[in-house]
Amino acid sequence: MYFVTSNEGKYREVKGIANKYGIEVDWLKMEYLEPQGGELEEIARLSAEMLSEKIDEEFFIEDSGLFVEALKGFPGPYSSYVFKTIGNEGILKLMRDAENRRAYFKAVVAYFDGKDVHTFSGKVEGEIAREAKGTEGFGYDPIFLYNGRTFAEMTSEEKNRVSHRRRAFEKFFSWLKEVKKI
Ligand code: ITT
Numbered sequence: 001m002y003f004v005t006s007n008e009g010k011y012r013e014v015k016g017i018a019n020k021y022g023i024e025v026d027w028l029k030m031e032y033l034e035p036q037g038g039e040l041e042e043i044a045r046l047s048a049e050m051l052s053e054k055i056d057e058e059f060f061i062e063d064s065g066l067f068v069e070a071l072k073g074f075p076g077p078y079s080s081y082v083f084k085t086i087g088n089e090g091i092l093k094l095m096r097d098a099e100n101r102r103a104y105f106k107a108v109v110a111y112f113d114g115k116d117v118h119t120f121s122g123k124v125e126g127e128i129a130r131e132a133k134g135t136e137g138f139g140y141d142p143i144f145l146y147n148g149r150t151f152a153e154m155t156s157e158e159k160n161r162v163s164h165r166r167r168a169f170e171k172f173f174s175w176l177k178e179v180k181k182i
Contacts, residue, residue, distance in 0.1 A: 002028040002059035004051060009138030010062060014169060016160050021173040023182065028059065036077065040065060040108040041119050043077055048110035048117045058114050060172070064107040064164060066091075066140045068128060070098040079140070088132050088143045101127040105144065105164040109172045113180070120175065122167025126151075 003025050005011055011027045018025045035046050044063040051061065065079035071094060075082035082090070095101070108121045124146065132142035134152025137159060141151035151159050160166050176182045 002026050002055070002057060004028045004030060004032065004055070004059050004061050006031040007138070010064070010165070013156060013160055013163070013165050014062070016156060017166055017169045018173065021177065023173055023176065028055075032061070034063065034080075038077065040077060040106055041121065044108040044110035045117050045119055048112050052112045052117070055112075058112060060109055060111040062107055062109045062165070062168070064105065066144065067104050067106060068095070069102040070095065070100045083139055088140060091128065091140070091143060092131065095128050098128075101129075101145075103128050103144065105140075107164040107168040109168045111172060111176075118175070120168050120171040122164045122169070122171065124162055124164045124167065 001023070003011060003014055005027070006029060015025050032047055032051050034043055040063050044061060047063065048061055051059070065076050067073045067076050068091070075091070102125070104123050104125045106121060106123045108119055111118045111120070126144050126146040129143045129145045129150055134142050134150045134154075136154060136156065137152045141159075144151045146162060151163070
């Protein structure tokens with residue numbers, strides 16, 4: 001089944017998770033238009049509906065984001081743009097004087113089965129670090145602390161045990177097995 005994403009880090013992690021379910025995932029590397037604003041669920045669903053006009057087969061996409069409590073949920077649905085512009089250093093600067101470091105990652109999978117779109121979500125709670133640490137993973141991993149280590153200080157196996165992505169895909173893949181008998 002096709003996973004449409006421009007992000008290689010996402011693809012690698014999902015491939016690892018899919019392996020455990022005996023599901024084969026093919027990477028369809030492309031960028032697609034994402035409507036801005038609103039909830040991740042809505043963005044993922046609308047993006048999948050728009051893509052379904054171009055792709056005839058079944059596929060899924062995943063929309064994710066980092067939500068920082070002290071920044072009232074920013075960057076949230078704007079995570080991709082914010083990462084490309086101000087990046088991790090920018091977030092650390094915005095958070096310089098913040099005592100409340102709480103944040104979470106959320107991922108929403110939108111699956112098009114050839115007819116309808118189904119969504120599945122997952123979330124992981126953590127904190128924004130005081131400085132970037134680690135070289136594994138991608139994106140905001142070096143500044144996201146989970147149980148004392150950043151995601152970038154974990155192996156992909158370790159991150160895949162607890163991540164928002166793992167939680168969303170676990171729901172999706174179990175559903176596929178139960179409902180679609182894949
Ligand atoms: P596609 O839309 O093509 O899949 P993208 O990188 O633009 O790729 P999103 O629109 O979902 O992905 O944006 C999510 C942003 O949040 C992006 O900058 C990611 O690097 C970041 N992000 C998502 N999951 C992450 C994770 O597990 N660790 C670190 N950063 C993550």
